[in-house]
Amino acid sequence: MTHVDDNAHLALRPFIKAHYHFQFLSTGFELGIFALLGRSPGLTAQEIAQHTGLNHQPTRILLLGCTATGLLRKEGDGYHNTPLSEPLSGAPDQAPASYLPWERQGIYRAIGWFGEALKQDTNVGLLREMPGTAPTLYGRLAENPDLEDLFHTMMSSVSTLVAGDITQKLDLSAYRSLLDVGGGAAINATNLAGRWPDLSVTIGDLPSVAESARKKVAETGLESRVHTVELDAFQDEFPAGHDAVLFAHFLEIWSADRVRALLAKAARALPTGGGVFVVTPFQNDEETGPLRAAYLSAYFHTIASGEGMVYTCSEYEGWFREVGLEPTDRLMLGPDTVVVCGRKL
Ligand SMILES: C[S@@+](CC[C@H](N)C(=O)[O-])C[C@H]1O[C@@H](n2cnc3c(N)ncnc32)[C@H](O)[C@@H]1O
Structure with a gap:
């Protein structure tokens, strides 16, 4: 024995x-x-x-x-x-306290479907555990306003954690108009507009989120330079007139094919020399970690979309090249978030 x-x-x-x-x-x-x-x-x-x-x-x-x-x-x-x-x-809307209500009500039961989600290769956790009919988390949140509030409180606190780093390290001095695709509750848009006085920012997000972003922006007094538009990043072309595009905590939600299509859409919307900035959880190029990349990859597959994961910087840079963008830099924000930077050729 x-x-x-x-x-x-x-x-x-x-x-x-x-x-x-x-x-x-x-x-x-x-x-x-x-x-x-x-x-x-x-x-x-x-x-x-x-x-x-x-x-x-x-x-x-x-x-x-x-x-x-x-x-x-x-x-x-x-x-x-x-x-x-x-x-x-301390304050319930700041990390780490802000994570707990969302983990409990949004994730805990749903992540129990992880194995089944891998086998069926789709987001079984969302479909089984969150009321509603939309196929992705973001559509279902619009059907559950209380959960949508919990989600955006959590997400805003995540973006606030790296706000100091993003405003210090991301040099937007060359740009006048930034499109923030899937901009959420306006944390990045208002921080970046606050840091760069010559910059206007347009937040593009789904209708219910764009509406609450508009209210958040109004509270900051930045509404002359931070605008919100309803945008379905998959159905609509990106609005013209921007010289930079930000995808913050957005691309990793989707499959590699859809990421390529979104980057190609950004490249089409930009003038030569325009900037693309992908803020994303960091996965090392050896594909061994860190832990946050592992947690979030399981979450995107089981709950959020059934198709995304945390990709490596090398993967983003390869996709940049495929759509006519030149990779220019990788900026670490804290220990496990990165900005992959590029420029339209
Ligand atoms: C993880 S949150 C990131 C929010 C914000 N960029 C940040 O970093 O704090 C993803 C955002 O993408 C938005 N979103 C999801 N699907 C979308 C779509 N098809 N078109 C535009 N935005 C979408 C969601 O509503 C949500 O605000």
């Missing part, structure tokens, strides 16, 4: 039990325990139960889960946040 090595069993435990870890984390967050202990460190189980409304034994079970996984620390009878959970006690 083969003897199972205890160390191997323990080493695999974080994978085997990952779903419990997420439940301790997201339930603790949803019940406001990390925010509560941020304000009032050292509360007892009984005091925590009074705030959450849970009965005594459910409270013990949740606190045991959180302390055993290192999310909370117990000192005497009192509970405290740890460096892991402390960042979750």
Whole structure:
């Protein structure tokens, strides 16, 4: 009989039990325990139960889960946040807190269809778990406005994380008019317009998103230079009159064939010398990581579209060349986001 090595069993435990870890984390967050202990460190189980409304034994079970996984620390009878959970006690619309409601309501059940999505080669998770009829996440979000809000809160916080880097490293001084395809909740558009006073930005997105982007832009006072248009990037030609095109967290959603077609569309819309900027999660050219590329690739295939993944910079640069764009640079934004830059020949 083969003897199972205890160390191997323990080493695999974080994978085997990952779903419990997420439940301790997201339930603790949803019940406001990390925010509560941020304000009032050292509360007892009984005091925590009074705030959450849970009965005594459910409270013990949740606190045991959180302390055993290192999310909370117990000192005497009192509970405290740890460096892991402390960042979750702050603003709910900022990362990492902003990730949790979306992961719980948008992803958690749907990603359980990962294997089936690979076998059927389509986004089974979305089709099984999110109400509605649209074939992609973005269409289905328009059918579920509460989820659409959660998604854009999460996405805005992701773009905010790299906002400092993008405004410092991406030199747009040569351009006057940027088309931001799939521009979402206007974070990149308003940051870039704020950084480059001679630049106008047009956000092109699906109708419900373009409408909320318009409201967000109005709150920033940049509406004379940041415009929004309804655009279906697949059905419509790109509006003329821009000398640069930004695809931020957009191309990786789609299949290689559709990425090529979108890049060709950008090239057609641009004058000679025009710029193309692809902001995307980074996958190294050896195709071994980093982890974020692996998570997001599974998410695009299982949920978002059933056809995309995080591509390498080399792949983008090859597609640039195929459609008449010259690759000019790769700019890292933080540890795992990159801008692949090109110019129309
Ligand atoms: C992952 S979000 C990225 C948002 C924004 N660019 C950012 O970086 O924060 C993808 C965006 O693409 C938009 N989108 C999806 N399908 C689209 C289409 N066919 N045409 C235009 N925009 C689309 C979605 O509505 C969403 O705002």
